[in-house]
Amino acid sequence: MERIMITGALGQIGSELTEKLRGIYGADNVLATDIRNGGEQSGPFSVLDVTNAQKMHDLAKDFGADTMMHMAALLSATAEEKPLLAWNLNMGGLVNALEASRELGMQFFTPSSIGAFGPSTPKKNTPQDTLQRPTTMYGVNKVAGELLCDYYFQKFGIDTRGVRFPGLVSYVAQPGGGTTDYAVDIYYKAIEEQRYTSYIAEGTYMDMMYMPDALQAIVDLMEADPAKLIHRNAFNVTAMSFEPEQIAASIRKHIPEFQMSYDVDPVRQAIADSWPDSIDASAAKNEWGFKTQYDLDAMTSDMLVKLKKKLM
Numbered sequence: 001m002e003r004i005m006i007t008g009a010l011g012q013i014g015s016e017l018t019e020k021l022r023g024i025y026g027a028d029n030v031l032a033t034d035i036r037n038g039g040e041q042s043g044p045f046s047v048l049d050v051t052n053a054q055k056m057h058d059l060a061k062d063f064g065a066d067t068m069m070h071m072a073a074l075l076s077a078t079a080e081e082k083p084l085l086a087w088n089l090n091m092g093g094l095v096n097a098l099e100a101s102r103e104l105g106m107q108f109f110t111p112s113s114i115g116a117f118g119p120s121t122p123k124k125n126t127p128q129d130t131l132q133r134p135t136t137m138y139g140v141n142k143v144a145g146e147l148l149c150d151y152y153f154q155k156f157g158i159d160t161r162g163v164r165f166p167g168l169v170s171y172v173a174q175p176g177g178g179t180t181d182y183a184v185d186i187y188y189k190a191i192e193e194q195r196y197t198s199y200i201a202e203g204t205y206m207d208m209m210y211m212p213d214a215l216q217a218i219v220d221l222m223e224a225d226p227a228k229l230i231h232r233n234a235f236n237v238t239a240m241s242f243e244p245e246q247i248a249a250s251i252r253k254h255i256p257e258f259q260m261s262y263d264v265d266p267v268r269q270a271i272a273d274s275w276p277d278s279i280d281a282s283a284a285k286n287e288w289g290f291k292t293q294y295d296l297d298a299m300t301s302d303m304l305v306k307l308k309k310k311l312m
């Protein structure tokens, strides 16, 4: 990785990934792109709608990119509201990014998700290789995307790599339209109002990871020795699995008066119910040394400190 182009660079992952990569590889060597205008940026930025294949190709070529990080996508809840848009954007953007990578010989990263699993997938300690029959448009996109990335590796020799991210928690950019977003919202409300109404029901377990661990995982996977990679495109990665009461209890260690109530959103609850309770990340650990630093309490401490500063 020497010249990196990122799509969806103003999104939840993209905004922090851009800064991390600029810190490692040099600000001028990371081209951030997004469908929105970036405002003030720490390095090169271009507006890009990922469904515009020609512009994507031209930007990558003009920049001399050797790596494509394709982050632009609609998340699970929005994709359920707008399934056709999700198909066009998530699949159209992905195939354009893969094509640009094939034409220009770029290394390639895109995230899959725990959304690639479905109700018939084993729910606990979900294996790396298992049944994947998701019942959401987002899940259909993610499974198709995993297969498409494998296809580009097998058929064209493109160095495609990827992980199945769980819910990602961060204090920088807020996610939008995801099912796991409650685990971010709760920290904002804990600081602002000392109470939170969860749209996810008590007892619903989902995997999560703190953003610094997620970003490090991307760098580690992209820098990993290709000879050691058996799975390449859809490594299960996770740092923790919790249900809403557990994150509330973790927050109460810092804000004892914090109160939790529930007003369950049937759409997002149905999505969460179709996903695993916890996934097994041993393939990622064995093949490229995946590791995390933050468990729930460490994440809560850091989130509360950083968010308080941000909201002041």
Ligand code: AKB
Pocket (backbone or CB within 6 Å): 075, 076, 077, 112, 113, 114, 115, 165, 166, 167, 168, 175, 177, 178, 179, 180, 181
């Ligand atoms: C979502 O909730 O849609 C995402 C994901 C787990 O892929 N955060």
